[in-house]
Amino acid sequence: MKKNKLKKLIAFTMALTLSASVFMGCKNNDSESTSDESIMDSVISVETTMTNAKVDGEKADSKGTELSTMISFTPAPAGHGNPSVNGGPDWSMEPIIYDYLCDYSSQPEKTFKPSLLESYDFKDKVLTLKLKKDLKWSDGSAITADDLISNLFIDMTVNKIAYYAESVKKIDDLTVEVKYNRDATLLLDYILKTSLKYPVSNYGEFAKAYQEQFEKNRELDENKNFKFNAEGDIKVAETTTALNNYLPDLMSIKVSGAYVPKTMTSAEIIFEQNPYYRVPLNIEKIRGIRPTSTESTALAISNGDYDAEGMGLSPDMAQKVAENNKETIRQMVVPEFSSLGFCMNTQKYPTSDVNVRKAIAYIIDKAQIAPVSEPGMVKGDEYAVALPPSVRDKYLSKDFLNSLENYDINLEKAEEYLEEAGWKKQGNQWVDKDGNSPEIIVAGVGEYPAYVVIGEAAANMMKDFGLNAVFTPKEAAAYNDYATSGQGHMVIDGFGSATNTQHPYEAYDGIWWYGKRGMNLKFPEKGGLVFKNDETGEDFKYSEKQLELFNASTPEEITKVTEEFAQFFNDNAWYIPVTEKYYVFRLHNPKLSMPEAKTGEQLSDFYWSGTTSAILGKALRSGELYYVK
Template sequence: MKRIAAALLILSMLLVTACSGQKQTPPQQTPGQNQTQEPSPGTTKPNTLKLTGDVDTTKTLTTFVNIEPPPAFHGNPYDDVAGLNWSVQPLLFVPLADYSPLPNREFRPAALESFKAEGNTLTMKLRSDLKWSDGSPLTVDDVMTMFYLGAAKTTIWQVAESIEKVDDSTIVVKFVNESPLNLNLVLPSFIMTPQKHYGELAADLKTYIEQYRVFDEATGRYKFDPAGQAMIDDINKRLSEYKPDPLKDVLFSGPYILTGVTSAEAVFEANPHYYMDVQIPKVRALRSAGGESFATAVLQEAFTVENGGLSPEMTKQVEQKFKNTLRTIYVPEFSQIGYLFNYQMYPFDNPVVRKAFAYLLDRETLITLAEPGSFISDPHASGMLPSLIPAYTNAGFVDTLPDYSYNPAKAEELLTSIGWKKVNGKWANEKGEVVKIEISTIGSWPSLMYPSEAYATMLKEQGFEVEFKPMEFAAMVDYMNKAQHQIACYFVPSMSTYAHPWEVYNAAYLGAYATRMNMPQLEPGQDRILVAPSTGKEYNVTKILADLYEATDEAEIKQLTQELMTLTSDLVPFVGLIEKTAPFRIYDTKLSLAEGELGVPQNSFFWYGNLNTMLAKQLRAGELYFVK
């Protein structure tokens, strides 16, 4: 029954996203309305995604990645700024299992031969034919190394009672409690930690787990004792300083090995020791260095496939130029783009200022600058995706929250309430000082770049002194991770992995986004306790999230979700602008992909995730190849 309920929730989300009356990009840009899906006379444009014919293994597939250029680029997959980050990992490393919530929540074994979940126990059997790219066996010990590294990077050792190697092919994970989210925490993990490279760190982390992990009765999960802080700090420092040569010193477990990297591109060739033959032996991935360069590459027919952000105007040009060859679908992402405030940097350390700037976000106008498939995110600043709000809240609840729709008068009222005022048309703070506001973003992504630039212009027109600061991808991520921004336009906490409210708020208050928004740092074992500024109510966010993680009762899930929505809407640590359904464009008429319907949002196991995850998933299933 739980599985059926989850499936129905996801399906309802898709229907709402695809068919809702939400404000979105201009009508001529909405999914399916301006796609010329039938070929013009005399052309060879397919009207399906899946093609028939003899396989052509001579062609190179061109995709794109977001990595730092050499010489900064290195081979540590735990460095999301300059290392082997999320955009290349699907090509280079194999997951335990491929995953999608569509059309049902499903895991398909990849590195695993099989897995079995019973109650709070997960038993996994590793394939016997796994090897690293140098031909050496990939073993259970390598996977255990991955799990020990998780003590420094994930929450696995908070919810797992034990993780044990049973024999040379079997690992058993015993969770503290049964939860529908346990499998998501484990099975999609990439195997990227050979024991011979990471074994020393793993051994130290094993010691850290055994010596400093304590059970917290209040949350029903484990925490780490602050007494171990020096040890974990040393381990994290050593891990961050590990920067192997990505072409010489890294072992890969996935379908490809990295054979070349320049400032413009990365080249991947088939891993000769992968457990299966891939039908596309070479992949070329262009670096997304800037909006103009990306658009130029698209127009110059550089890509086989891409789902990069294009402005509405550029989208029209691309669709017109390639009208006889281009196939387009829309892929659910369960993600949001918006604005992250620096929670401890003036002036955004004041919730009144954060609320004022939420009221100054003209979503109706800014959404017209975003790529097709973009919908307005929740104007109540609750953090939830609008399409999932009906599934996870009681009817009418969201309307009880403050509505931060564009309202300059309300913003002015808030700012004057804390002593700010306009002097000769320019805003000054309570000391009479001009407040300088900086908005930073990634210059290569139009759905980030164009709305942010317009937002900066609108703020200037409202009397603020604003610096607009577009940056390269890696520099921007580093800038946020170091909490050097004031307002950062980027992906905000979303549901792209779990399709569950827990994911949004865990990321916002305990995960990577807590760091990016500069939430007060927590000591090991310390709970995140926040006070709603309007009501003075205290929220133990750590405990609420622990309860939400394990909740299976629909009423309890809604109640806990509504608590977190209420708190977030009052704190406004971030505001959403866009809920995304990404366009996926296929330029090569000889590329065969998994089945799908052209011009509309997909509802398929294979059409979910980021670009290269979808490609790798389809490779493993034999769904991705060129035909002659």
């Protein structure tokens, strides 16, 4: 298939979101592929008047200023103010309304910049957290160590204290001490980035209930880490149910961050300055526009409704937006350290056969699909080691990667693996040893253009090869249920992502979530994870290796264990990556100044990493986001 034809077809699919059968499969290994660079260049290399996120000029007074961006909130009556429950403040709102113990970035090197904290110290397995003086919630009440403890216990499985902390102790009104059972520096990644969102005045009863189980009903597992005993599991579950039933009005909650939610419609939400915030703010209000569909989002961006956003657009639309606004637009390319690809159902025929999974991996032309799925997408990991290339290449050498199977498109290899599985070609169709051509269901979220593009393209490439593949789009609200049902053979998902820590442990720890979704893995009722390697027949002690990776303290130690995980995933093809995501962060208002960043370049900067809202949050808290006169 010619690249221009594919590009137009995929762009058309994205514009209509659910159009079907617009792809023609690529018939040979010599098919011309659209490069990552060609699509990116068509968008970000548009020559613009402004070339830096930072704008020279005198800072404008905050009075009367309003920043418009994307916030994916749930409108009333379903929306509420509990951030631990669906419908409450999510990833797009949290950085605006909550402050963090530390602001974090792995770029250009791992940095924890104290925000709510005055200081932190980790020595001899003891982490000491000291809050700044005179911090206040948005109602004017003091933020104290009691609030910090409330947050630590409600988030105890997320921040890992449930598994690795021996005790949590209040030292004084501003200081909390966490005593761990190990010195692993990765512990800091999970606790120092905590946002303060559970005031003890509102969530204290839940925190106290969790704390009681933490102190009374834990025991050591086979790896000398903590787990809840049977009674503890029951009590924690009961507390979680009670917490999930606490649904305060979003407009009445106390927040620790720079802005407070004030008014909301089905289309937008307005945030005003927290009058008790710890530093002066340069923007008076923030208007969060709720995305409702691909078409409405594209229209809003084209109409200039946003001052700053990082929304996904089709390549053609993204290019038009840039070309039509050359005088005012600025475009930054931001790493997300996330992956998008296919979780392969290991329990449902025919993808239960490792040879079929590998054949499919060789059929799908990842290099052709990735760049046209969404501006900013680049080809994912061709070795299927379940790491984004930006993280993979930090820990795995080229020599090691060359020892693995490379799953770039290779139709001859695909034929070999199908024949190894006992299949044969009958006319234009591949059939299994029973003479059947089993259906292979590819599923993705119908509202997400990139999912549609990836799913449609892969299904059509497989059909063109002779497999009975079909793409079925699912509604976002029902996607989790479908993914965990085991009905699909290939579920588009984000396994192998390391968006929070940029550490291999985070990517491989995702097995607890994604393994129960598209992969449909069988998890033991008790004990650690042990999986059979379909290639070697040997057991891979997954949980033990996870612990080794968690405890690894030097780059060499991290690499050693990461290589073992990489070999396992390469052997088994449980996950077929298609993309690594970079996204285009667009500034539309020429008067809006943000931390310095050159346009049109992949960025490696403290401020410019993570989600759109994470970037805005860091910039707002630091005073680096403002309008000029």
